[in-house]
Amino acid sequence: MSPHEHQPRHWIAVASAEHALRGRDHAPVGFMQVCHGKCAPLKRLRAGDVVAYYAPAQTMDGKDRLQSFVSIGVVQVGEPYAFDMGGGFVPHRRDVRYVSAQPAPIAPLLDEFEFVEDRQRWGHKFRFGLFEVCSDDMRRIARAMRADLAPLGLAQAERL
Numbered sequence: 001m002s003p004h005e006h007q008p009r010h011w012i013a014v015a016s017a018e019h020a021l022r023g024r025d026h027a028p029v030g031f032m033q034v035c036h037g038k039c040a041p042l043k044r045l046r047a048g049d050v051v052a053y054y055a056p057a058q059t060m061d062g063k064d065r066l067q068s069f070v071s072i073g074v075v076q077v078g079e080p081y082a083f084d085m086g087g088g089f090v091p092h093r094r095d096v097r098y099v100s101a102q103p104a105p106i107a108p109l110l111d112e113f114e115f116v117e118d119r120q121r122w123g124h125k126f127r128f129g130l131f132e133v134c135s136d137d138m139r140r141i142a143r144a145m146r147a148d149l150a151p152l153g154l155a156q157a158e159r160l
Contacts, residue, residue, distance in 0.1 A: 008048045008074075008153050010138035014126050016062060017055035017070045017103075023096065024053075024071040030098045031083075032075075035129040037091020042080035044130070045094060049075040050152050052141045054106065054126060068105045072147050073098035099151050104144035113137050 013020075013034050023031045032051060034041050045051070052072040058064040076095035084090050115133045116122045125131050139154045149155040 006046055006048070008050055008135075009046070010133050010135055011045060011049060011051045011130060012126070012133055012141075013051050013053050013130050014128075015053055015055060016060040017058045017066050017068070019060060020053035020055055020070045023093075024073070024098045029076060030071075030073060030096045031093040032096045033091045033093050037089065039080050039082075039092035041130045042092055042094045044132075045075045047075055047077040048153070050138055050142075050154070051075060051096060052138065052145075056123075056126065066103075067107065068103045069141050069145055070103050071098050072101050072142055072145055072152065074152060097151075099147050101142070101145035101147035104141065104146075109140055109144055112140055 013032055015034070019033070023033065032042070032053075050072070052069050055066045055068055055070045058066050073096040076097055078095055080092040080094050082090050083093050110116055110119060110122050113133075114137050115125060115131070135154065138152070139149065142149055142152055142154055
């Protein structure tokens with residue numbers, strides 16, 4: 001591996017489904033925002049990393065519980081950039097190439113995830129807005145979402 005290459009890392013980002021899908025459906029390329037538009041968390045990601053969005057609810061601050069993974073994709077080349085959304089809100093974004101996937105509820109996966117240390121407090125990590133998971137956990141998410149594993153770099157271990 002050259003110094004410019006790295007092993008892809010795997011991340012779960014948290015946002016309402018409405019916001020996550022706005023990023024997924026943006027043309028010509030999707031984007032991600034985390035932690036109310038902060039730049040610092042986005043700097044932890046590198047091109048080639050895989051990110052899955054978890055939506056606790058359909059809308060921001062919504063009581064309409066969803067608790068599902070709603071989008072998944074690969075972080076693209078480029079640094080975080082500011083984007084003026086109007087009204088004085090200028091969040092930072094990263095470009096993400098999303099793959100076709102179906103929403104998948106988290107509940108059936110909770111007992112399989114390595115990142116869930118305490119089944120009673122599984123939601124604790126999600127409060128950070130962005131956290132890293134192992135490739136096996138990301139593969140579980142991608143499979144549950146019926147996503148194509150190849151563009152996510154998750155297919156190679158399937159042949160073992």
